[in-house]
Amino acid sequence: MTHLVLTTLATATSVEWNPNVGLTMIICNILAIALGKATMKDISAEPAMPSPQFFGGMGLPAVLATTSFGHVLGIGAILGLASMGVL
Numbered sequence: 479m480t481h482l483v484l485t486t487l488a489t490a491t492s493v494e495w496n497p498n499v500g501l502t503m504i505i506c507n508i509l510a511i512a513l514g515k516a517t518m519k520d521i522s523a524e525p526a527m528p529s530p531q532f533f534g535g536m537g538l539p540a541v542l543a544t545t546s547f548g549h550v551l552g553i554g555a556i557l558g559l560a561s562m563g564v565l
Contacts, residue, residue, distance in 0.1 A: 492557075492560065493560035496565075503548075503552035506548050507548030507552065509548070509551065510548030511536075511548065513544070514536075514543060515534060515540075515544075518540055520540075524538075
């Protein structure tokens with residue numbers, strides 16, 4: 479089992495930033511925000527964002543939670559697509 483983990487770590491694929499990487503991260507964040515708005519019980523929790531109408535009424539905790547989740551999705555998508563040779 480350890481040999482398999484070490485082999486996987488040794489063959490991890492990385493990709494340099496390019497517009498496709500940025501677009502992938504943006505798409506993942508938009509999906510995470512949409513999922514968060516659809517499933518969160520109280521998206522307008524305090525403290526409020528400086529421009530609540532721009533953020534769709536989302537409070538700071540909701541924005542931080544959804545964009546954090548979006549970045550986790552994004553890095554997974556970017557590494558997965560890079561290992562498949564798409565990015």
